[in-house]
Amino acid sequence: MTDEPAPPTDAELLSAGLLEGLAGQGRRERLDLLRWLLGEGFALADLERATATETLVLMASERAIGGGQRFTEAEVASRAGVTPEFLRALERANGLRTDAAQGAADSPQFTDIDVQAATIAQGYMAAGLSEEQVLTVARVIGRGFTQIAEHMRQITFELVVRPGLTELELAQNYRAAAEALVPSLGPLLETTLRLHLRQAVGSEVLTAQERTTGDLPGAREVVVAFADLVGFTRMGEEVPPAVLGDVAGRLEDMAGEVIDAPVRVVKTIGDAVLLVSTDAPAMVEAALRLVEVAAAEGEDFPQLRVGIASGLAVNRSGDWFGAPVNLASRVTGVARAGSVLATNEVADAVPDGVEWSLAGAKRLKNVASEVRVQRARRPAAPAASEPPEPGAGRGRRGRR
Numbered sequence: 001m002t003d004e005p006a007p008p009t010d011a012e013l014l015s016a017g018l019l020e021g022l023a024g025q026g027r028r029e030r031l032d033l034l035r036w037l038l039g040e041g042f043a044l045a046d047l048e049r050a051t052a053t054e055t056l057v058l059m060a061s062e063r064a065i066g067g068g069q070r071f072t073e074a075e076v077a078s079r080a081g082v083t084p085e086f087l088r089a090l091e092r093a094n095g096l097r098t099d100a101a102q103g104a105a106d107s108p109q110f111t112d113i114d115v116q117a118a119t120i121a122q123g124y125m126a127a128g129l130s131e132e133q134v135l136t137v138a139r140v141i142g143r144g145f146t147q148i149a150e151h152m153r154q155i156t157f158e159l160v161v162r163p164g165l166t167e168l169e170l171a172q173n174y175r176a177a178a179e180a181l182v183p184s185l186g187p188l189l190e191t192t193l194r195l196h197l198r199q200a201v202g203s204e205v206l207t208a209q210e211r212t213t214g215d216l217p218g219a220r221e222v223v224v225a226f227a228d229l230v231g232f233t234r235m236g237e238e239v240p241p242a243v244l245g246d247v248a249g250r251l252e253d254m255a256g257e258v259i260d261a262p263v264r265v266v267k268t269i270g271d272a273v274l275l276v277s278t279d280a281p282a283m284v285e286a287a288l289r290l291v292e293v294a295a296a297e298g299e300d301f302p303q304l305r306v307g308i309a310s311g312l313a314v315n316r317s318g319d320w321f322g323a324p325v326n327l328a329s330r331v332t333g334v335a336r337a338g339s340v341l342a343t344n345e346v347a348d349a350v351p352d353g354v355e356w357s358l359a360g361a362k363r364l365k366n367v368a369s370e371v372r373v374q375r376a377r378r379p380a381a382p383a384a385s386e387p388p389e390p391g392a393g394r395g396r397r398g399r400r
Contacts, residue, residue, distance in 0.1 A: 064178040070111065079118075095142040219314050230304070287376070305338065309331055310346050355379045356377075
């Protein structure tokens with residue numbers, strides 16, 4: 001039986017550059033971390049790569065999440081029944097590091113989850129989807145999961161980092177958090193996706209023409225809104241990036257807290273949120289609530305403004321395209337801070353519960369003709385001494 005090789009000595013760790021620039025307590029903490037990682041089965045070459053990228057404390061948690069790197073590109077492709085070219089395309093579609101970034105194609109840089117992802121993709125193609133359709137799905141999922149992963153990374157960071165931790169303690173905490181959270185990720189994401197699919201399928205409409213011709217679902221009459229933080233660009237010149245990120249994150253959180261079906265958050269774009277719905281009254285109500293919630297954040301939080309338009313738009317890969325998307329963006333650009341501005345067509349579709357005032361005819365960029373818009377407000381509450389007028393609660397219409 002062959003004896004296992006002795007672990008590297010401190011001198012060998014030093015000569016490999018793993019302790020470069022460290023002295024005193026910092027050097028002792030790094031040695032503790034390196035010895036622990038070697039005891040966990042990591043090779044000296046692994047430690048050298050992680051030292052170069054400053055990811056030593058994350059090595060154990062990365063392996064807990066994704067498994068050990070033990071497959072080459074060719075081995076993953078063979079096990080999944082796909083070509084290496086498709087495997088690389090799948091990685092790019094998912095927004096993951098490519099073979100060029102990871103190193104030589106014949107190095108064991110892949111893990112079991114890479115095999116599993118490629119195998120699932122092959123299963124979809126065996127069920128009749130084309131390669132391009134599978135890659136399109138991967139792109140959409142990849143964009144969404146990039147945000148999910150980043151949020152979870154930040155939450156995990158807040159969970160495990162404490163003042164005064166050594167590098168070894170931080171690495172062990174990260175791994176413990178990964179081992180505790182990862183097993184529930186699959187059921188959580190699957191359940192959430194099925195809930196959203198159920199709602200998406202339940203709200204889909206297939207016209208007679210589409211059934212007859214077999215065409216993809218086409219343009220739909222929808223209401224689109226952009227909610228935009230006023231002065232966000234200028235704010236970026238005055239506050240640290242972390243504060244700016246907190247403000248943008250709070251906008252996204254507010255949208256998630258305030259928006260309910262049938263209004264849906266399509267995406268966030270830095271300082272703005274794109275909303276879509278087939279229900280104009282629900283959209284206007286959501287816009288008013290968003291503006292109110294933003295105002296309640298206090299004077300340190302930028303005011304919100306919302307522009308709303310309606311018309312025919314097409315849904316592709318989870319995003320919306322068409323004239324009302326552009327128009328809603330342009331209307332937002334001329335809205336006052338703390339206001340909700342909508343086209344006349346939207347105002348006409350919301351007869352009750354909103355007070356409308358004419359905001360004039362606007363010349364908007366990339367819009368051929370003038371657009372008449374109205375400002376939405378909550379109806380003023382009648383004075384306590386005055387009896388409500390007949391039909392109270394119905395919206396008042398601004399003059400055209």
